[in-house]
Amino acid sequence: MALxxxxxxxxxxxxxxxxxxxxxxxxxxxGELFCxxxxxxxxxxxxxxxxxxxxxxxxxxxxxxxxxxxxxxxNIRVTEDPDGTVRVRSKGIGVSVTGGVGSVVYxxxxxxxxxxxRIAYRKVLPRRTPLQP
Numbered sequence: 001m002a003l004x005x006x007x008x009x010x011x012x013x014x015x016x017x018x019x020x021x022x023x024x025x026x027x028x029x030x031g032e033l034f035c036x037x038x039x040x041x042x043x044x045x046x047x048x049x050x051x052x053x054x055x056x057x058x059x060x061x062x063x064x065x066x067x068x069x070x071x072x073x074x075n076i077r078v079t080e081d082p083d084g085t086v087r088v089r090s091k092g093i094g095v096s097v098t099g100g101v102g103s104v105v106y107x108x109x110x111x112x113x114x115x116x117x118r119i120a121y122r123k124v125l126p127r128r129t130p131l132q133p
Contacts, residue, residue: 003080007117011078011110014117015090019071027057034119035111041123068094073106086110092124103127 003011014033021029030053034040040050042059050056060067075091088108095101109121 003078003086007112008078010117011086011088012076014110014119015073015076015088015106015108018119019073019092022060022067022071023069025060027053027060030056031115035113038119039121041121043123044125065097068102069097070095086112091127 017033021027021033034053034056036052038052038056040056042048042050047059050059070093072093072095073090074093075089077089079087079089081087086109088106088110090106090108092104092106093101094104104127105125107123107125108119110117111120112118
């Protein structure tokens with residue numbers, strides 16, 4: 001079944017919500033963003049796979065001032081696999097407290113739950129080399 005325009009808009013809004021909640025430290029609102037069984041893969045940064053809201057919140061708090069002051073998402077692309085799996089690929093720009101800027105790619109699997117669309121799996125990949133396949 002093809003995704004409706006309403007579903008696509010809801011997924012875009014979901015992906016955009018990530019930066020707002022993280023930057024505001026609103027870890028108590030993780031249920032608006034992630035499935036309860038979420039896997040947040042930050043292996044490329046040496047943190048492995050975080051499982052569940054608590055692990056994501058703890059990691060954010062542990063980073064403290066090393067967290068970006070701004071998570072900005074762009075270039076959101078929503079696709080649906082033949083089996084119905086909905087994938088989202090987007091670009092992220094993070095701004096550090098020193099003014100440094102970093103770029104990542106988010107690779108997400110989203111799932112429609114009773115409360116709406118949620119991120120079930122997120123892999124964060126740093127962009128450090130131009131034209132990186």
